[in-house]
Amino acid sequence: MSKSTSSFTCTSCGAVHKKWAGRCDACGAWNSIVEEAPLSAGPAAKSLGAARGRKVELTTLQADEPPPPRTASGMEEFDRVLGGGLVPASAILVGGDPGIGKSTLLLQATATFARKGLKCLYISGEEASAQVRMRAQRLGLADAPVGLGAETNLRDILTTLDAERADLVVIDSIQTLWADMVEAAPGSVAQVRAAAHELVSFAKKRGTSVILVGHVTKEGQIAGPRVVEHMVDCVLYFEGERGHQFRILRAVKNRFGPADEIGVFEMTGAGLAEVANPSAxxxxxxxxxxxxxxxxxxxxxxxxxxxxxxxxxxxxxxxxxxxxxxxxxxxxxxxxxxxxxxxxxxxxxxxxxxxxxxxxxxxxxxxxxxxxxxxxxxxxxxxxxxxxxxxxxxxxxxxxxxxxxxxxxxxxxxxxxxxxxxxxxxxxxxxxxxxxxxxxxxxxxxxxxxxxxxx
CATH class of the missing domain: 3.30.230.10 (Ribosomal Protein S5; domain 2)
Structure with a gap:
């Protein structure tokens, strides 16, 4: 029987090394390499070998199930990109350049969903509650029944979500969260991966839709491990040039609708306005x-x-x-x-x-x-x-x-x-x-x- 060996992973960039080193060769970070034991060597593997699991119930491809119900926000361009509306228990990742209007777009979308009767929460890890309220007043959304919170501790956020039983939760942003069971700095690969896994698992178990805001790198890709994009159901990019008033919301992955769908918005003094006829x-x-x-x-x-x-x-x-x-x-x-x-x-x-x-x-x-x-x-x-x-x-x-x-x-x-x-x-x-x-x-x-x- 072959002997299993441990691997060493950088918590900053996710690079895998054969042995421990003080400095990561891939990203140059110091003291960021940690040992990860393979599953075959851990106590979980021994318990798996000793105990039998339950049999998974299998179905056929001909199972006649109704399509997932959708809730339209009333923002037609936003609903179009989602594939027709918000699907319960869905996980959505939204990325874009700094200052492009991600927080403004999601605050407007959250307010419209709340006015439709959904229980909505907006958790900000980048701004204080007073700053978010100022933006809401400027956008004319102060009367929307949205629960507002400012927190970065993942354990506290999950406890709050479990108690509130909300229909929609917006996390702004995933890079600011930190999990106390992971020994890494907030924003690192390990922290982002752990936070995304916990939030997506919560969405599937509780039937709550979760929208995660993600920072992007200078190459335009969402920062953090690419596994986060595989975890979620939809990946949306908010694009646009600083010198133009037009903004494009583009779906690059959507399990509930067509990919490469776009929604066009115009940045105005009162927020983002929908553009019904982009060609004109x-x-x-x-x-x-x-x-x-x-x-x-x-x-x-x-x-x-x-x-x-x-x-x-x-x-x-x-x-x-x-x-x-x-x-x-x-x-x-x-x-x-x-x-x-x-x-x-x-x-x-x-x-x-x-x-x-x-x-x-x-x-x-x-x-x-x-x-x-x-x-x-x-x-x-x-x-x-x-x-x-x-x-x-x-x-x-x-x-x-x-x-x-x-x-x-x-x-x-x-x-x-x-x-x-x-x-x-x-x-x-x-x-x-x-x-x-x-x-x-x-x-x-x-x-x-x-x-x-x-x-």
Whole structure:
């Protein structure tokens, strides 16, 4: 029988070491490595081997169970991201940059749920109760029946939740909690993992919905161990640029609804206001047709969203031209520039390229490739695109244009906002909505030849 060996884990970053050391090689923290005995060597393993457990009741895949009930808050954008409303006993993790408005959003959502009849608690570990009350008064939520507390001790919080029997609990934030049975500093990997496990287990046992606020790293990921994202049912990111008033609530994981669904909010003096028609808002500042501008008909989750992609191409005085991208993947831009140069013989060497998605929206859909190429070519040739045209399509490395999904929804949204023509791949399934003219292209060379022949 093989001999079991202990492992040594860093309580700050979670890195596993073969032996103890005073300093963690992964994160550089001192005195953070602790020994963790394997389950096979502990007393629990001996008791498991001596005693028999109970048999787990099994069911079939054909079990006819009703879908989980949902409670709508009345904030349609928030409910949309959750998949239609709040599910009992669900655990939700919300992350976002500092100062982006996470606490404001959740305080508004908690107040709306409380006014719907749910018993709601708001536990803050970062602010005093008086500070939260000041925000509630500024937002006009002081009369909402929300229980407010300021505490970081996990044991005290669980005791309070067990006594109150609330329907919804907001913990702001998970990194500020500390469990007295874990010998680590608050915010460390061990503390965050223990606090998340206890709160998620409480939610499942008591039927209480728990919303956890998580800090993010400089890379934009939620700080702490990734196992926390696996524990919870929903992972939401609150995105936005400081210089823009728009905020995007995006679901990257949802066990009760579609992932990649978004809700759009506008930051105002009275808090976050819902945006029912994001396309009209993102295009509200768009003026007359100008070079370097292309309107992309995209899909975010289940909703079509029209956004403006702006490009600027200028001669460079540097040895290595600049490539500045906001709202898009910089690697995707490099790929599109390489395809334009290799397949269409359009060089961008010696030229600075600046690309931006208007309104602060982040676009990750490959269908934006053709719109990006159109904006770049329009800026380089100084030829504006038709002002009533939307563009979408994926570009392959061979220069061919590949069709994208939900073409009908893209065209319907474009026609609703007054656009009358669309540039799309040749094999797109839709033939065009009523009043929409489809201009289809087989490859990027055909698109460049027809749209920029005079340039």
């Amino acid at each position: 808002l993102f295009l509200s500042e768009r003026g007359q047709a100008s070079p370097g501008s292309a309107v992309f008909a995209g899909i975010e989750g289940t909703r079509p969203v029209l956004t403006e992609i702006q490009a600027l191409v200028a001669p460079s005085t540097l040895g290595t031209p600049r490539r500045t991208v906001v709202g898009l993947d910089s690697g995707r831009l490099s790929t599109i520039l390489a395809v334009l140069e290799a397949r269409c013989a359009i060089p961008f060497a010696g030229l600075d390229v600046f690309l931006n998605v208007a309104g602060g929206l982040k676009v990750t859909e490959p269908a934006a490739d053709l719109a990006v190429a159109a904006a770049l070519l329009s800026a380089r040739e100084d030829v504006p695109l038709p002002p009533d045209m939307v563009v979408f399509g994926e570009i392959s490395l061979s220069g061919a244009l590949r069709p994208v999904s939900q073409t009908e929804n893209r065209l319907k949204e474009a026609r609703k906002l007054g656009f009358s023509q669309a540039a799309a791949p040749e094999r797109s399934k839709a033939e065009g909505d009523e009043g929409m003219k489809m201009r289809k292209f087989s490859d990027l060379t055909a698109f460049v030849g027809e749209m920029f022949a005079a340039g």
